[in-house]
Amino acid sequence: MTFLRVFLMSILLSISPLVGGAPAADTGRLAAPPAGQLLLSDAKLAEIHRLEREDPLMRGLLDRVREAAEMNLTLPPNTHLQPGDRNMLGQSRAAAGRIIASAFAYRVDGDKRQLEAARRDLLNVCGFPDWNPVSFLDTAEMGFGVALGYAWLRPELSAEDRATIRAALVRNLLGLAPEAYQREGRGALRWQAFGSRDTTLNNWNFVCNAGFVAAALALRDEEPELAAQVLAGARASLPLAMGGFAPDGAWPEGPTYWSYGTTYLVNALAMLEETPEGDAGVADRPGFDRTLFYALQVFGPTGLSFNFADSNPAHDYSMPLSTYVWLARRFGHPEVLPEVRRLLQAKVRESSLDKRGMSGRGLVFCALFYPEKQASAPAAATTLPLDAHFRGEADFVVMRSRAADPDALWVGLKGGHNNVPHSHLDLGSFVLDAGGVRWAVDLGQDNYGLPRYFDRREGGQRWKYYRMNNRSHNTVMPGDRLQSATATAPIVRFESAPEEASATVDLTAAYPGAAKKMLRQVSLPGRAAVVIEDKIEGLRAGESLTWRMLTPARITLSEDGRTATLTQEGKTLRAVVSAPEGARFSASPARPPTREEKQNDGISVLAVTLVPDAPDLRLIVRFEPEPAARE
Structure with a gap:
């Protein structure tokens, strides 16, 4: 299939929700970046090393990532559902956090202990009977972490380990794509990419699509048909929930769920940008270009949020600052970056490490989407109305x-x-x-x-x-x-x-x-x-x-x-x-x-x-x- 044909199809597929369903899969082989490049290319890694030498804030940030990775070495293996658990979302987040922090630390420092820690956690969760699809957020978050760990470490893993991880990703997540992206949204799976369910239209959409996209891109050489179905489906499904940002960027579920959902949305868009078709205009949905300012202004001078809906009070530095950086760059707002640096300094200074291994992940993404110093841009705090x-x-x-x-x-x-x-x-x-x-x-x-x-x-x-x-x-x-x-x-x-x-x-x-x-x-x-x-x-x-x-x-x-x-x-x-x-x-x-x-x-x-x-x-x-x- 020619590049032009793929490009034109992606544009048509991105608007398919307007005509009532998910697109058919493009089963052609998709061009993939080299192994290990998913959000962490060789060029990105070189940039991180340069910034570590030149920027004290990046040094401090990477030191906190290393602390999190060191703590991972001492933690017991994650577990599947335990008696009395309503879901295993905590286990999924802990596993994903450990895998991402350890794998990133290995890529940055070449520390074999971190490679082994990430490998141990990958194989552990890939041995689970399932990732609890009854509560599909559990599955999506686990799959997201496993997919990134697999992509970042694939050249270092044995053929047997790669086969084990690949099989688990297909069995527990990617193989469910035909059901999840079923065009009428009437499948039996607990999350559907299309239809009118709350979970199709709220923060679940972003989380579940991001998990699928990560798995699709990690395995698109091995599973091209499933990968093509997911990428086309995600481009069509994401806009259904993005209507919540219109017209001015506020998110109706409150700042906690803005943080949760928009972080996964941005990760999904960043991964789609690495494909030949890009995001096919998904990021241009009304209001999304202003949601960064909502996120900044929902906090008072105390640094506390107006935590309406099911949100708990949060400090401004606890927000997903990597998401702020991506939004600022995507929509051309460099004036925000000095304020994000101020918040990142507070995050590095004030945030504590979660004892289950969850916290390293957010720090890793701050390194991937980093607010470099701006030569002359005024701080957002003085330019916001x-x-x-x-x-x-x-x-x-x-x-x-x-x-x-x-x-x-x-x-x-x-x-x-x-x-x-x-x-x-x-x-x-x-x-x-x-x-x-x-x-x-x-x-x-x-x-x-x-x-x-x-x-x-x-x-x-x-x-x-x-x-x-x-x-x-x-x-x-x-x-x-x-x-x-x-x-x-x-x-x-x-x-x-x-x-x-x-x-x-x-x-x-x-x-x-x-x-x-x-x-x-x-x-x-x-x-x-x-x-x-x-x-x-x-x-x-x-x-x-x-x-x-x-x-x-x-x-x-x-x-x-x-x-x-x-x-x-x-x-x-x-x-x-x-x-x-x-x-x-x-x-x-x-x-x-x-x-x-x-x-x-x-x-x-x-x-x-x-x-x-x-x-x-x-x-x-x-x-x-x-x-x-x-x-």
Whole structure:
């Protein structure tokens, strides 16, 4: 088959989801780079060695990789499913992490101990009866690590070892491609590349496609038909989930699942770029070119994320910085790289090594996609706008008082859709930083093992859990109503001016029938305070209204209840409820209704509850940080 024909076919296949199915496999032999080149070419290896000589940050990064690889030498073999396990995702991640770190350390240093460690771990997991396809993330992540280890070490492995690893990759992953990439998406496999299942359209898409792509490229000389089917199918399947980035780059499942899914997506695209057909335009899907800025701006000046949905609070340096680098280069944003270097310095300094062997992998990818010094580019922290609106299923706004200031005032506001995977009933919720402290918090995920945790139907069990529903989020609630699980709350107004910023979210549909109109406006007047103003029209007679904010701070209420003084870490934030007349603060522990749920120790609820005299009202709360006491 001519190169032109392959190229033209890849373009047609990349748009095939628009006409209803997976492409047929191209069974021609695919040109492959030399063995060991998958994401780690000889040229890349030479570049890493050069940077180690010239750049202290790369030296420090490689030293951390070596630490992780040394620790791998002491760890016991990974195991298959153990009694009581819900899945073996932890085992898959540990195995992949060990294999990647050890194999990379061998390629960089030629240390035979690391070659033997990687070989040992490869043969161990390739001897498992399966990679738990019942939970296909387990299979995909294991396959990704095994494929890279095989590709990087193939010239050093014996014929017998290569045969064992190749057979396991085919048996446990690549051989499942005909079922996974079945055109109607109706196969029995627990993950399908096409169709309308959540796992086809959310972060699973990126993880599972990346595992298949890695296996296909590692084995495309030996298994050309399966490899061709996977590569064509992945180019057609990935865009189905990438619609979640449109139009402005926000990811509806929250920053944790942005980190997880987008990392695998970028790895898949980087591997596809090594083929003659490239990614066939997959990376050009709407919003993907802006998702880097969402990832940077979802973090406040404290360095903590606005961890909406099933996300836990994360430090900015813990994010996948290799993904940032790839995105910056792919879409032409060198101004971001100095900020990524700053974060990488913190990662090298602050991150600890996971005792199961998972952590070395992320460090390896930071070396593969490395933020080299920029001669004159300004840091992203000084070029990013103070305020930003990311439209889409998340519909997310951030506003701050000053750039590149860890003590700046910062607020994030969440609108968008409730009916997306991993969502909470959190429409209208906000988080707040001031003085280097996070004051208003999102509690994050609960235990995924809770009964029917993922039952997202209207009235489903998921919404009875405290952390999942609006009773634990920093929003407003009529009566004791839960938000509708299918509601949408659009950001209907966003303004950014030098002296002020504001955003308004329409919460009317979140509480069907409760009021004629419910609007929440969040503003930064003079960029010196945060004001939360809820405007309610036509509230049902006798209906109460509750305003909530969850905080780790110590709360002291004034005698009249109109002022709350919050203190933590030697800092003070003052909250004043200025309207309506008679509104009062209260404070209580943020306890869930059952012992099985996370107990939220150290978190309090600052609340205002009232029964309005009239159907129309404005509830206004103003926050101002107090200047730090001079020593």
